[in-house]
Ligand SMILES: CC(C)[C@H](C(=O)O)[C@@H](O)C(=O)O
């Protein structure tokens with residue numbers, strides 16, 4: 001009997017539709033014969049907002065929740081577009097989905113692939129994953145402005161951190177480390193952010209006792225940026241909060257093959273809500289519609305989706321096809337579609353559910 | 355008539371005393387004949403805490419305030435030392451000094467010197483300065499823990515940002531840009547931290563109208579880390595908040611000659627309180643007392659001190675001597691003292707007050 005996976009597609013703005021089209025092509029090429037991907041497209045983002053005034057309606061959200069998983073391209077209009085001034089597509093759409101769908105694990109792997117030039121002059125074999133908390137910390141939107149626009153303005157941002165929220169993501173990270181090279185690095189700023197820092201550090205210490213086979217260390221976020229540049233090979237699993245994870249994963253993209261290869265999964269491990277897979281990059285409106293975007297980050301996000309669905313063999317095939325494609329690159333420019341075609345054509349349906 | 359500069363020395367812990375000794379040596383070598391540096395040493399840091407239980411007393415603080423400027427080496431004991439568990443030397447000493455002495459500009463220049471290997475494979479001429487806010491933002495220590503140590507713990511950190519605090523550091527940054535290459539980049543995370551972000555962005559927009567000759571742009575902090583690795587030559591002056599500045603300047607150190615060359619000034623431009631000059635690096639207790647530390651970051655911090663005192667010619671001489679020393683390096687190891695001696699011996703007293 002075939003398994004049906006209800007997939008919501010949110011192509012979004014800018015280069016989003018172009019890269020999602022290639023990701024779907026790859027997904028279709030590798031999908032096992034006994035798995036049916038039932039796709040529904042949701043037009044969300046700056047374009048939708050400009051057309052209708054809506055960012056994400058309750059009806060949109062309810063409909064999206066009915067799916068098993070989501071592929072998102074990128075959302076956001078041209079920076080500084082005055083018509084978007086009051087919209088904040090990032091908070092109203094992207095972060096809203098992450099929070100409403102309880103995506104408490106934001107999973108962002110970094111690999112330096114052979115054949116991909118890194119801006120670093122020297123580095124060992126680099127293969128680590130950042131487990132970024134996705135539902136609390138400085139991202140909660142808790143803050144305000146007093147006397148806004150006057151010389152007496154005071155603006156606050158409150159980082160909210162709960163034992164519940166920290167523990168679940170820390171446990172996920174320990175599980176991940178156990179399945180990988182057995183090393184976990186907590187990144188925070190415990191010497192300055194003493195309240196949140198103590199919650200993170202004590203949670204890691206406590207959970208560590210249940211994982212005697214995982215080696216744990218700690219780095220302040222500032223020091224972590226140094227090691228990402230000078231010794232990225234030292235990392236296996238990094239666990240960190242929402243804001244530090246945002247910063248570290250862009251930097252991780254930069255030191256590896258660039259943000260065109262950086263994949264991510266916004267995961268609700270409990271399965272209560274659909275998880276969402278998206279490239280780390282944004283909508284890049286300046287090159288939209290020109291077939292200039294590299295769809296690889298979105299295709300690698302499809303591999304994370306396949307992992308999440310328990311289709312590990314298919315995920316491995318996608319990754320292998322991407323690696324082969326990367327190794328074959330000779331620097332001559334290819335269109336978005338050409339890259340997607342090259343990767344998809346190397347794939348055949350994976351075997352039945354594994 | 356000779357001018358007297360009352361200088362407080364806080365050598366601190368670990369490698370602090372070694373690097374401060376060399377910095378003082380260089381200062382003495384270059385000091386104009388008509389300027390007398392009157393030095394008083396304050397024993398502060400982990401060692402003092404372990405000996406007396408005090409981190410920074412009111413009497414210490416009052417005494418330090420009587421000086422014209424401060425040179426600080428580094429403070430902090432061996433990480434994880436259980437006897438320091440309740441101390442938090444960083445908050446109780448270093449940040450306390452920055453806040454009490456109203457060091458609202460934390461000035462951190464980055465130069466990639468010829469002859470110093472950068473971990474980056476390629477880069478243009480790199481010469482930028484980060485103007486980091488030093489007295490507010492997420493560093494204020496405003497937060498708390500509820501139900502600490504229980505499964506219901508909630509920990510908060512409040513970032514406090516005021517129009518007063520943001521505007522004064524933004525103005526300083528515009529002035530700096532005007533004297534340099536005329537480019538200012540605001541770094542923040544306005545799409546997520548909308549309250550603080552709006553205060554920073556609107557302040558920069560408003561002040562910009564008074565500096566028509568300064569080109570202004572904006573980067574989200576995550577994107578800024580990418581550009582620091584892929585195109586650091588694009589930066590001239592970066593202005594940012596306390597936490598983002600902490601992160602960006604360690605990264606800036608990493609992409610340039612490493613944290614052994616990164617200098618900083620904690621500046622109170624009003625002159626109400628003494629400014630404090632310190633290397634960006636920490637106390638490195640693992641190599642303390644072994645003459646392994648590079649004193650160059652502290653010596654370059656002395657150049658910032660000389661700038662601050664209006665002794666620009668002496669500052670330039672120190673920088674030139676450092677550059678010459680760096681260019682002469684052939685990779686053979688030198689002791690802390692040997693590096694200090696080499697730089698000091700190239701110097702003669704600067705001419706009278708300039
Ligand atoms: C667009 C923005 C809200 C988002 C974030 O900060 O999480 C992005 O930078 C990311 O990393 O996915």
Ligand SMILES: CC(C)[C@H](C(=O)O)[C@@H](O)C(=O)O
Nearest residue numbers: 191192222444445448600634
């Ligand atoms: C030691 C620590 C409190 C300090 C900071 O975060 O400001 C340090 O990292 C720095 O950059 O000077």
